[in-house]
Amino acid sequence: MRSPDxxxxxxxxxxxxxxxxxxxxxxxxxxxSVNPREFILPPSGFTLDWFKAAxxxxxxxxxxxxxxxxGIVASLVANTLALLAVLAMVxxxxxxKALINLLIMSPLLIPxxxxxxALYVYFVQLGFGGGIxxxxxxxxxxxxxxxxxxxxxxxxxxxxxxxxxxxxxxAGPVRTMLSITLPVMKTGLISSFVLCFVLSWNDFPxxxxxxxxxxxxxxxxxxxxxxxxxxxxxxxxxxxxILISGIAMVVIDRMAxxxxxxxx
Amino acid sequence: xxxxxxxxxxxxxxxxxxGHVSAVNDVSFDVRHGEFVSLLGPSGCGKTTTLRMIAGFxxxxxxxxxxxxxxxxYLPPEKxxxxxxxxxxxxxxxxxxxxxxxxxxxxxxRDKAFIRNKVEESLAxxxxxxxxxxxxxxxxxxxQQRVALARALxxxxxxxxxxxxxxNLDRALRVAMxxxxxxxxxxxxxxxxxxxxxxxEALSMSDRVVIMSGGEIVRVARPLEVYEDPQSEFVADFVGxxxxxxxxxxxxGEGVATVKVGETLTLRVxxxxxxxxxxxxxxxxxxxxxxxxAERREGANMLAxxxxxxxxxxxxxxxxxxxxxxxxxxxxxHDIHGSAQIGETxxxxxxxxxxxxxxxxxxxxx
Amino acid sequence: xxARNAALLLAxxxxxxxxxxxxxxxxxxxxSFNHTVDGAYMVxxxxxxxxxxxxxxxxxxxxxxxFSIRVAILTTAISVLLGYPVALYIAGTRGVQxxxxxxxxxxPLLIGLVTLVYGWIVIFRGGGLLNSLMIALRVxxxxxxxxxxxxxxxxxxxxxxxxxxxxxLLDSIERxxxxxxxxxxxxxASRWRAFxxxxxxxxxxxxxxxxxxxxxxxxSAFAVPLMVGATDTQMIGLxxxxxxxxxxxxxxxxxxxxxxxxxxATILLGMSFLxxxxxxxxxxxxx
Numbered sequence: 001m002r003s004p005d006x007x008x009x010x011x012x013x014x015x016x017x018x019x020x021x022x023x024x025x026x027x028x029x030x031x032x033s034v035n036p037r038e039f040i041l042p043p044s045g046f047t048l049d050w051f052k053a054a055x056x057x058x059x060x061x062x063x064x065x066x067x068x069x070x071g072i073v074a075s076l077v078a079n080t081l082a083l084l085a086v087l088a089m090v091x092x093x094x095x096x097k098a099l100i101n102l103l104i105m106s107p108l109l110i111p112x113x114x115x116x117x118a119l120y121v122y123f124v125q126l127g128f129g130g131g132i133x134x135x136x137x138x139x140x141x142x143x144x145x146x147x148x149x150x151x152x153x154x155x156x157x158x159x160x161x162x163x164x165x166x167x168x169x170x171a172g173p174v175r176t177m178l179s180i181t182l183p184v185m186k187t188g189l190i191s192s193f194v195l196c197f198v199l200s201w202n203d204f205p206x207x208x209x210x211x212x213x214x215x216x217x218x219x220x221x222x223x224x225x226x227x228x229x230x231x232x233x234x235x236x237x238x239x240x241x242i243l244i245s246g247i248a249m250v251v252i253d254r255m256a257x258x259x260x261x262x263x264x
Numbered sequence: 265x266x267x268x269x270x271x272x273x274x275x276x277x278x279x280x281x282x283g284h285v286s287a288v289n290d291v292s293f294d295v296r297h298g299e300f301v302s303l304l305g306p307s308g309c310g311k312t313t314t315l316r317m318i319a320g321f322x323x324x325x326x327x328x329x330x331x332x333x334x335x336x337x338y339l340p341p342e343k344x345x346x347x348x349x350x351x352x353x354x355x356x357x358x359x360x361x362x363x364x365x366x367x368x369x370x371x372x373x374r375d376k377a378f379i380r381n382k383v384e385e386s387l388a389x390x391x392x393x394x395x396x397x398x399x400x401x402x403x404x405x406x407x408q409q410r411v412a413l414a415r416a417l418x419x420x421x422x423x424x425x426x427x428x429x430x431x432n433l434d435r436a437l438r439v440a441m442x443x444x445x446x447x448x449x450x451x452x453x454x455x456x457x458x459x460x461x462x463x464x465e466a467l468s469m470s471d472r473v474v475i476m477s478g479g480e481i482v483r484v485a486r487p488l489e490v491y492e493d494p495q496s497e498f499v500a501d502f503v504g505x506x507x508x509x510x511x512x513x514x515x516x517g518e519g520v521a522t523v524k525v526g527e528t529l530t531l532r533v534x535x536x537x538x539x540x541x542x543x544x545x546x547x548x549x550x551x552x553x554x555x556x557x558a559e560r561r562e563g564a565n566m567l568a569x570x571x572x573x574x575x576x577x578x579x580x581x582x583x584x585x586x587x588x589x590x591x592x593x594x595x596x597x598h599d600i601h602g603s604a605q606i607g608e609t610x611x612x613x614x615x616x617x618x619x620x621x622x623x624x625x626x627x628x629x630x
Numbered sequence: 631x632x633a634r635n636a637a638l639l640l641a642x643x644x645x646x647x648x649x650x651x652x653x654x655x656x657x658x659x660x661x662s663f664n665h666t667v668d669g670a671y672m673v674x675x676x677x678x679x680x681x682x683x684x685x686x687x688x689x690x691x692x693x694x695x696x697f698s699i700r701v702a703i704l705t706t707a708i709s710v711l712l713g714y715p716v717a718l719y720i721a722g723t724r725g726v727q728x729x730x731x732x733x734x735x736x737x738p739l740l741i742g743l744v745t746l747v748y749g750w751i752v753i754f755r756g757g758g759l760l761n762s763l764m765i766a767l768r769v770x771x772x773x774x775x776x777x778x779x780x781x782x783x784x785x786x787x788x789x790x791x792x793x794x795x796x797x798x799l800l801d802s803i804e805r806x807x808x809x810x811x812x813x814x815x816x817x818x819a820s821r822w823r824a825f826x827x828x829x830x831x832x833x834x835x836x837x838x839x840x841x842x843x844x845x846x847x848x849x850s851a852f853a854v855p856l857m858v859g860a861t862d863t864q865m866i867g868l869x870x871x872x873x874x875x876x877x878x879x880x881x882x883x884x885x886x887x888x889x890x891x892x893x894x895a896t897i898l899l900g901m902s903f904l905x906x907x908x909x910x911x912x913x914x915x916x917x
Contacts (some may be wrong), residue, residue, distance in 0.1 A: 007821060008722075015719040019713050019734045022792065025749025026741065028759065032752055049634050060717045081643040081745060082750050088639035103647050110655070111850035111894070112889050113867040118654035121661050140651045144643070202742025205853045209875065219744040223857065226748055227769065231756070237750040249733070273903030321812045341815040354809035358831045358912050367827070399915050420818060526874040 038232045050236035057170060060237060063221035067134035067201050069219055074139035075147075075196035079189065079244040081140075082147035090155040109146040115142065116209035135210045135217075142206055150195065154188025160215070191255035198248040202241065271333070272297050272423055273318060278327035280313050280479075285334070287313045288329070289479040297598075298453045302466035305476035306502065307430045312573075314425055314476070315459045318349050319425050331423060347416030348425040351431060353408045355400035361387070361411050364395035368419045386414040387433065391446070406437050413445075417452075424449075424456045430465065442469060467491060475499055493620060498583040500548050500620075507593050508537065509547040510624060513539045520616055523547055528589040531566040545625040551596040553618035556583065557611040565614040569593065571604050603626030648788050656665040659695045662885035680770055680885035695893060698866040701780075705787035708786070709844055710837065712788065713795030717836075718740025720796070728734035735796050746856045750786060751777055782858035783865070787851060791844035796845065812914065842898055849894055 033050050035043035054060055085104060089097065107115060116138065123134040161186060166176045182189070204219045211220055216240070226234045252258055273295040275464050280288040288310040295301045303311035314324040318329055321343030329337045336344050350628050355364050369379045386392050392412040400408055409429060416424060429445075430438045441577070446469045449456050467487040468472050474492065475483040475498075483499050494500035496507070507611060511525035521530045523545060531547060539545050559565060573584035583595040585605065595612065604610050667673035684690045705788030720731050734767040738746060753759045756778035776782050806829060827854040859868065866886060874883035902910075 001764060003714075008719075011719045014715045018716045018792070020733065020787070021712070022738060022850075023734050024754060025746055025789075026737065027749075029745070029749040036679050051792045061890065074809055082644055082897070085643035088636040092636035094636050100644065103644060103652075105652050106647060110651070111846055111867075113852045114655075114658070114891060115651070115851045117870055117874055117883060118658045119650065120649075120874060122654035122657045122883060124690060125657070125661075137650055141646065142646070148643075148730075157803075178771075188677075199741055202740070202745070204743045208853070208856075211757075211856060219742050221655055222748070223744045226751065230751075234748055235752070238745045241745045242741055245737075249737065249740050253733075259800075265794075319812075319816060321815070340820075341812065342818045342820055344816075346816070348813070350809045350813060352807065352809060354807060354813040356828055356832075357808055358909055367814070371818040371823065397913060401915060413811075415817065462854075537740070 002182060008249050029238045029242065030233055030234050033235035034124060035232065050232040051231045051240070054236040054240065057233070059221060059225075060218070063216055063218040066215055067218040070136060070139055071197040074143060074200045075193050077136070077140040078144040078147045078196050079151075079193055082144055082151055082192070083189070086148055090152060104148050105145045107141050109214040111212055112142075112205045118204045119206075120209045125226050131212050132215055133213065135207065135215070138206045138210045139200045139220040141202065143199045147192045147196050150192040151185075151188055154192075158184060187255040191252045194248050194255075196249050198245055202245060271298055272299070272331065273457060274312070274328075274333075275332040276330070277319065278314065278317060278324045278329060280310070280317060280322060282474055286479055288317070289501075290478070291479075291481055291572075292327075293474050293481060293484055294453060295457055297455055299457045300449055300458065300469060300471045302473045303457065303459045303472040303476060304463060304503075305461065306557075307461055309476040311459045311461075311476045312531040315425055315427055315457065319346055326536075344531045345419075345421060347419065347421035349412050349416050349424070349426040349429045351428040353400075353412040353432075354417075355408055355411055355427075357400050360396065361398050361400070361401075361403070361414075364400070365415045365418045368415070374418075385409075385584065386418040389417060390414040397586065405433055405443065409433065409441065411423050417441075422455065424454050426458045427533040428458065428460055429458075430462070431462070438465075439571065445469070451628050467503070475502070477502070495620075496549065496569045496620075496622060497546065497548075500622075503597075505594060507549040507551060507552055509591065511545055511547055512579045513541050513543050513545055516541055521619075522574075525591065526589045529567070529591060531586060532616045532620060533619040533621060534564075539557050539621060541622070545621045548620040548622065549593075549614065549618065552598075553596040553614065554593070554595045555613040556595050556597050557613055558603065560611050561613065563613045564616045565612075567612045567614070569610055569612050571606050571608050571610060574604075576604060581608075585612070603619070648807045656890070658884045658887055661881055662888050664884075666881050667731060667880050668901055680882045681889070683882065683888060693862075694864045694866050694869050695889070697864060698849055698890075699893070699897070701783065701865060702845050705784055705791060705848045706813075706845045708788045708842060709791035709795045712842070713792045713840070714833075714837075716792075717796045717799035717803055721800055735793050739793050742856070743790070743853055746789070747786065747854075749783070750858070751790070754782060756784070765791070777858050779858075779860050783855050783863055786858055787848045791848060793859070794843045794847070795837075795840040798834055798840035801834040801839075802833045804904060806832045806865040832907050832913075834905060835913060838901070838905045838910065841901060845897065845901075846894055849897075850890060 030041055032038075034046050034048065034264075036045045036047040036049070048258070065227050082104075084257075085100075088094075089101065090103075109119075113139075119134065119138050123131070158181070162180055167173075168182045172175060173180060202219060203217070204223065207217045207220045211217060216224075218237075220239055222234065222241075225237070271294045271513050275294070276292050276504035278288060278291045279286065286292065291314055291315070292309070293301075303314060313322055317324045318338070319446065320343075321341060321488065324337055327337070328335055331344060331346065347595065357366070359367065365386055366379050369382055372572045374382070383396070384393070385627075387396065390413050392407065392414060394409050395403065395411075399554075403411065409432075412429070430441050433441060442465060449469075458466075467490070470487055472484060473487055473490050474481055477498050482496055483494070485493075490499060490503055494503065494506070500506040500508075507524045509523075509529070509531065511523040512528075513521055513528075514524045515522040519534060520541070521533045525531060525547070533547060552597045560568075567587060569587050571583055572586050573582075575582045581597045581599075583597065585593050585595055587593060593612070661672075663678070664677050665673050665677050665679065666674060684694075688695065695729045716735070720728065720735070723731060751758070755761075757773065758777075760776065763775070764770055769794070776785070805837055810828050811824050811833070814819070814828045819827060850867045851865055852871045855863045855865040855868040856871060859865065870886045870890070873879045
């Protein structure tokens with residue numbers, strides 16, 4: 001009969017080990033955050049005390065508010081700009097398209113370190129370095145290429161004969177856009193917004209350069225916290241971030257396919 | 265290497281199951297040395313799976329496959345020593361034409377001079393001399409097809425398996441390549457098993473045709489027999505166009521039987537009749553076997569019919585005619601200047617020998 | 631009319647990106663020639679002093695530039711060694727198993743850096759899980775320093791880089807026609823030989839794309855060394871961060887950025903030449 005497939009078996013074993021490596025810190029964080037005996041494993045029970053502490057801490061609640069506002073505003077800005085640009089890119093043919101595309105993708109091509117520093121240097125010399133507008137702009141620009149990528153894919157899948165049919169039965173261009181184009185693209189728009197929000201919500205490098213004192217996003221606050229404190233409240237906070245990312249992953253995957261969206 | 269049976273391939277009771285789905289079911293056939301055999305059938309009939317089992321890309325779930333008498337059923341593909349030409353050619357895109365052809369020879373540790381000569385020779389045979397340094401993507405579809413063939417021939421296989429090798433070419437080139445392939449096969453006396461869904465290809469190239477449907481073999485025969493004597497409704501319908509009549513054998517005379525179809529139609533059907541009087545039969549008739557006449561003449565079967573529809577095919581005309589009992593019938597005429605018009609009544613003349621009878625299972629015999 | 635529509639639609643994004651990406655980048659280049667008065671404030675100038683301060687210093691070259699390159703090469707190489715078999719395995723899976731594996735590979739990309747680092751700190755710190763386990767198993771007696779050390783930086787950069795490698799390799803592997811391998815087996819190649827002669831060369835485009843992303847990411851990293859590095863892990867990205875935010879020496883930070891981009895571009899150029907010679911030129915040859 002067929003010889004046992006040692007190669008595939010070894011490959012499977014290796015893959016599972018690598019997956020354990022990828023998932024281990026996430027699992028550990030989740031376990032520690034509900035374990036009554038701080039950091040002592042195996043867990044002795046289940047408690048939400050750490051979560052309670054994290055979610056009632058004034059610093060953290062404030063930081064969550066900052067991250068929430070920052071994420072929503074940045075995503076709105078990025079998606080609006082991206083939607084308009086993508087409409088032009090997909091629907092029209094013009095000279096210099098490749099160059100414009102390069103421009104739109106440029107925040108992805110530049111190392112985050114350089115991008116953050118450049119904005120910091122720029123804003124400092126414009127006179128409002130480390131202000132709220134700088135932070136919002138930084139986040140919006142950083143997530144814009146991701147929005148452009150999702151929206152391009154969803155616009156390319158859009159069957160233009162749907163619009164033509166609407167025009168044919170008497171709808172004007174604006175009415176067609178509102179009644180046909182945007183509703184059909186709904187899933188693309190939602191997943192684009194969710195992805196942008198999550199990227200902003202989790203961002204550390206840009207925030208650490210641009211966040212003004214007194215308006216600190218959650219990841220920077222968490223970093224400051226774990227630098228000086230080592231307790232399970234940090235784990236609860238980290239777990240909250242993981243859960244929110246998890247929900248976002250499910251939404252994006254259902255709507256747009258995670259892999260297509262995240263590719264380098 | 266020829267074994268005493270004279271069989272290059274023996275497929276015995278081979279099955280392939282994927283879970284509960286059976287892709288190939290109890291398939292058995294042989295290919296003799298030097299023979300060109302086609303596996304013909306609609307897509308999904310199991311012909312490609314059967315070929316891939318012989319090459320070793322798919323393992324049979326059951327049964328045995330012998331190549332030159334040797335049981336290869338569980339042998340990995342690299343140990344089978346058969347040539348294979350893929351539908352999409354499967355030329356390695358990172359290797360030049362010469363490297364593609366030489367790869368198998370290098371694996372066999374042949375010396376450099378031998379490899380160079382062999383590559384040159386194979387490319388010459390397939391008409392590709394001078395293309396050694398090209399990459400596959402720099403070739404046309406027809407040229408890629410030739411490289412795929414040269415790559416298989418370079419190893420001097422005793423057996424060549426081809427999986428729809430011409431289906432990606434446009435029609436004119438396909439017909440030219442078909443002839444070229446057949447000539448080459450005859451010159452090299454190469455045992456060939458050829459998978460196709462194109463009946464024209466199978467009929468024109470093969471010594472024998474194996475027709476498959478639903479994972480099973482329905483007929484193995486020479487091309488002429490397949491067409492002229494399909495023996496089953498599936499074959500008759502899949503290979504060419506056929507008219508069917510369901511009838512009852514009413515009388516058997518000397519070499520001629522009488523079949524009653526419905527109330528009004530009586531057919532005089534010639535020889536090779538095994539059915540007993542009273543049995544239900546299906547009568548097959550190829551459209552080109554019907555002669556269309558403007559006036560009634562003498563003949564065994566002389567039927568009046570009304571012309572319902574005429575289609576012009578270029579070399580032929582196809583009439584759709586209705587018999588008085590309502591039966592519709594295709595008639596193919598080479599006289600494209602035929603004078604019959606839609607709505608007119610014409611006479612159809614059919615020789616009794618041109619009918620074929622098959623059993624009609626489960627039909628009432630009364 | 632049509633051209634005007636397109637221009638109007640593109641204008642907001644193009645303007646925003648020009649003002650907030652292109653201009654700042656040019657501004658960094660300009661700033662790198664400015665002069666800093668005693669770490670206090672910056673005066674407009676045109677001096678190479680920031681460049682000579684870095685490039686003229688053997689210490690900086692060895693401990694920052696060369697050090698960063700070495701760390702980036704090492705971590706990228708480990709990511710490839712870990713990621714290649716994973717991509718190969720995932721490419722052969724289907725259905726639920728595939729979805730689960732893909733989710734696991736992709737999740738680090740969507741979960742924030744700080745969050746991930748937290749998990750690693752729990753595992754790797756002095757009295758953390760790994761040390762407790764190793765000591766309990768008597769592999770060693772004294773806790774080993776993983777975090778706040780180069781080891782931690784390497785582990786985390788590998789961790790963050792691996793998903794990118796897997797993703798870009800998967801793109802390449804899935805594009806390989808299965809009949810390429812079958813054809814090789816048919817002419818006599820074993821599985822092993824078919825992998826090395828056919829599959830492996832054809833995954834080079836994906837490997838190259840992954841290398842470009844991950845090398846750049848690791849070479850310029852500052853957040854990871856900041857969070858888990860020791861004070862002497864002078865990764866160039868971290869030095870830029872410190873000079874800009876802690877020492878307020880924007881001209882020096884800017885010149886370091888220019889040097890970093892130049893070094894990165896040089897290395898990527900070398901890599902593209904190497905890969906082109908090896909295989910990409912063939913795969914991308916024109917008719």
